[in-house]
Each structure stands twice: as C-alpha cells, then as structure tokens.
Amino acid sequence: MISSINFSYIPSEHELEKASNSYVMSLIAIMGGLPLPIINLIATFIFYLGNLKGTYFVRWHCMQALLSQLFLLPFNSVGFWWTVSIIFSSETITSNYIAYILTIFIFNLVEFIGTVYTAIATRKGTHVEWWVVGGLTHLICKDK
Amino acid sequence: MKKVLIELVFTVAIMAAVWFGLSQVDWMKLLNIEEATQNTEERIGDLFWKMLKNTESEITSDSIVVPVDSMLTRICNKNSIDREKIKLHLLRKDEVNAFALPNNHLVVFSGLITSCENEAELYGVLGHELAHMEKNHVMNKLIKEMGLSVLISMSTGNGNAEIMKEALKHLSSTAYDRKLETEADLTALDYLEKAGINPEPFANFLYRLADQTKNLPSQIYWISTHPESKERAEKIIEHIKGKEFPKVEKKDSLRFERVKINLKLSN
Numbered sequence: 269m270i271s272s273i274n275f276s277y278i279p280s281e282h283e284l285e286k287a288s289n290s291y292v293m294s295l296i297a298i299m300g301g302l303p304l305p306i307i308n309l310i311a312t313f314i315f316y317l318g319n320l321k322g323t324y325f326v327r328w329h330c331m332q333a334l335l336s337q338l339f340l341l342p343f344n345s346v347g348f349w350w351t352v353s354i355i356f357s358s359e360t361i362t363s364n365y366i367a368y369i370l371t372i373f374i375f376n377l378v379e380f381i382g383t384v385y386t387a388i389a390t391r392k393g394t395h396v397e398w399w400v401v402g403g404l405t406h407l408i409c410k411d412k
Numbered sequence: 413m414k415k416v417l418i419e420l421v422f423t424v425a426i427m428a429a430v431w432f433g434l435s436q437v438d439w440m441k442l443l444n445i446e447e448a449t450q451n452t453e454e455r456i457g458d459l460f461w462k463m464l465k466n467t468e469s470e471i472t473s474d475s476i477v478v479p480v481d482s483m484l485t486r487i488c489n490k491n492s493i494d495r496e497k498i499k500l501h502l503l504r505k506d507e508v509n510a511f512a513l514p515n516n517h518l519v520v521f522s523g524l525i526t527s528c529e530n531e532a533e534l535y536g537v538l539g540h541e542l543a544h545m546e547k548n549h550v551m552n553k554l555i556k557e558m559g560l561s562v563l564i565s566m567s568t569g570n571g572n573a574e575i576m577k578e579a580l581k582h583l584s585s586t587a588y589d590r591k592l593e594t595e596a597d598l599t600a601l602d603y604l605e606k607a608g609i610n611p612e613p614f615a616n617f618l619y620r621l622a623d624q625t626k627n628l629p630s631q632i633y634w635i636s637t638h639p640e641s642k643e644r645a646e647k648i649i650e651h652i653k654g655k656e657f658p659k660v661e662k663k664d665s666l667r668f669e670r671v672k673i674n675l676k677l678s679n
Contacts, residue, residue: 399419
C-alpha cells in the first residue's frame with residue numbers, strides 16, 4: 269500500500285514542511301467537510317495550485333495528496349447520493365447499502381491512516397509513495 | 413503506465429470483493445432494522461386508526477361492510493396477497509376519499525363509495541390503495557417527510573399529539589409523489605387484471621371526478637390529492653387497449669347498488 273523510496277534529490281527542511289502540509293491540509297478538510305466527499309478534494313486542489321511553482325518534491329507530494337483524494341471521490345459520491353436517495357426518495361435501506369457504506373468507510377479509514385502516516389513520514393524526510401497513486405503521480409508530475 | 417493500471421484494477425477488484433463479502437451478511441436482521449421498522453409501523457398504524465376511530469363514525473353494518481370486504485378479498489386472493497393482514501375500515505363521511513395507513517389499515521369513506529357508479533370503480537380505488545400498501549409507500553412517505561426518529565418517538569408514546577394529527581392529516585389528504593402514484597396505478601391495473609376486473613371503469617372514475625373537482629375541490633380529496641388524474645386515466649386506457657375482460661356479473665352490480673342504498677338509508 270505504502271512504500272518508502274529515496275527521492276531523486278535530498279529535499280530541504282522547507283520543502284519537507286510544505287510537502288507534509290499538503291497531507292495535513294487534506295486531513296483538516298476531511299474533518300471539516302464531512303459528510304460531503306468533495307470538500308477535502310477542493311482543499312487539496314487549491315493547495316496544489318498554490319504550490320504549482322514549488323520545487324519538484326513539493327509538487328510531487330501535493331499531486332500525490334490530490335490523487336489520493338481523487339481516487340476515493342467516485343466511491344464516496346456513490347455512497348453520498350445513495351444515502352440522499354434513501355432520505356429523499358422511495359429508496360430503502362438494504363443490506364447491500366450498509367455493506368457499501370461499510371466498504372467505503374474501511375477504505376476511507378485506510379486512506380486517512382495512510383495520510384496521517386505520510387504527513388509524519390514526509391515531515392521527517394522520508395519519501396513515501398502510495399500504491400496506485402504513487403505511480404500515477406510519477407506519470408503526471410515531472411521534474412522541470 | 414501498465415503497472416499503474418494493474419494496481420488500479422487490483423485495488424478496485426479488492427473494493428468490489430470487500431463489498432460483495434460484506435453484502436453477504438444480512439445487516440437488516442443483524443442490526444434489527446427490519447424489526448424496528450416493523451414495530452414502529454405497527455404501533456403508528458394502530459395509533460392513527462385509534463385517532464380516526466375516536467373522531468369519525470365507523471360503519472359496522474354487515475350489509476355494507478361484508479360486500480366491500482368481499483371485493484377486497486377477491487383482489488387479494490387473485491394476487492396472492494395475505495388478506496388477513498389488511499384491516500378494512502369504512503367511515504361515514506361525505507368526502508370522496510380512501511387512504512392507506514401504516515400497518516395495513518385501509519380506510520374508505522362512505523362518500524367515495526356513493527360516488528362510484530359501479531363496483532369496478534371501487535375495485536380500482538381499492539386496488540390502488542392496496543398497491544400503496546404492498547409497495548411500502550406509506551411508511552416510506554412518512555419516514556421521508558417526518559423522519560424515522562420522530563416516528564419512533566411517536567410509536568413509543570412520546571409523540572406530540574399535534575404532530576400526530578398533522579401526520580394523519582398528511583397521509584389522508586396529500587398525494588404520494590408522481591412516481592409512486594404511477595407505480596400504484598400500474599400495480600392496481602395488474603391486480604384488477606388478475607382478478608378478472610375491467611380497469612376501464614377505474615379510468616372513467618378518474619375522468620369523472622377530475623371534472624367534478626373543478627367545482628368541489630375540498631370534498632373530493634381522493635382526486636384533488638391525486639394530481640394529473642386525467643393523464644392517469646389516459647395511461648390506464650392506453651394500458652388496457654386491446655385486452656379482453658369478462659363482463660360484469662349482474663349479481664355483483666346489484667350487490668353494489670344495495671350497498672349504496674344501504675349507505676344512504678343509514679345516514
């Protein structure tokens with residue numbers, strides 16, 4: 269799920285702090301934005317835009333934080349609208365619905381724990397790459 | 413790129429597997445959701461009926477109740493619906509109204525029976541209300557509009573009397589949303605067809621009362637609370653086009669006429 273790899277260069281203390289903040293930002297937005305699954309994504313995206321001119325290390329981690337949020341967005345959105353349809357239309361609670369909510373809860377929890385771990389590890393200078401998201405970040409975020 | 417795609421597919425597959433695995437558990441039973449809803453429905457339905465019974469006059473005469481009851485039984489038997497669970501109540505009231513309450517209470521006002529020109533029209537209305545019950549529209553409507561917590565608090569005797577009155581008024585005098593009304597109409601058609609009853613008179617009933625509503629909107633609740641009646645009638649006609657139904661038996665018509673006469677005499 270998460271692997272610690274050496275980055276192409278040794279980032280400075282300032283870079284470590286900024287990169288770590290991108291994960292902290294998503295954590296704060298998750299807490300503030302529940303149950304809307306979009307708030308944390310918007311917050312991380314804004315943080316990414318703010319660091320577009322940052323160093324490669326900072327941009328790389330901002331992008332990984334953004335993609336990690338983006339990955340769960342469709343699943344969270346389905347859960348959100350499914351819940352809305354139960355509250356406001358003729359849909360009823362079923363075992364399938366409860367199973368789905370539990371599934372996305374488990375994956376969101378894993379993502380949350382992963383984000384906390386990555387924020388701490390990045391601040392300490394360890395470069396952490398996520399399963400799926402890390403590879404995707406490498407494809408999107410290039411060293412200028 | 414290939415590695416990322418493989419990882420992505422693998423992750424989504426894990427998510428699907430977790431969902432599939434968790435959905436094998438009967439959460440409704442495990443968390444007592446069905447039982448809690450069922451208990452709430454039973455208590456609320458009985459409370460609503462008690463309120464109605466205390467304020468309205470119930471018709472208990474066998475000469476009126478038995479024929480209407482047998483009509484309901486006919487629809488139920490031909491559609492494998494448990495007749496025992498449905499509690500039919502006839503109330504003496506001039507309003508043209510019939511509605512379903514939670515826990516399968518079916519309330520029909522005398523005004524609706526006397527406004528039917530023949531028994532097939534009443535069969536249609538009974539079928540429509542029965543469909544609301546069978547499709548669980550009644551509780552869904554209440555949960556949606558009042559919230560489950562309010563309903564549970566009502567059912568445990570902690571409900572505000574005014575809120576209960578309001579909820580009862582709401583159930584008896586407002587329509588379900590268009591989708592649910594259409595579903596109830598189509599289900600009623602199915603019930604009628606299986607019971608060998610021509611649904612055309614039901615469509616005529618909708619047409620006729622939709623016209624009358626223009627003059628007497630407050631008295632004809634069943635229509636004024638069921639919007640787009642003409643459109644619904646047209647849908648029914650469209651649905652039964654080309655289908656053959658047995659002719660109405662004379663004894664049925666006579667029996668229904670006797671019900672109407674008895675209702676007028678008992679007033």
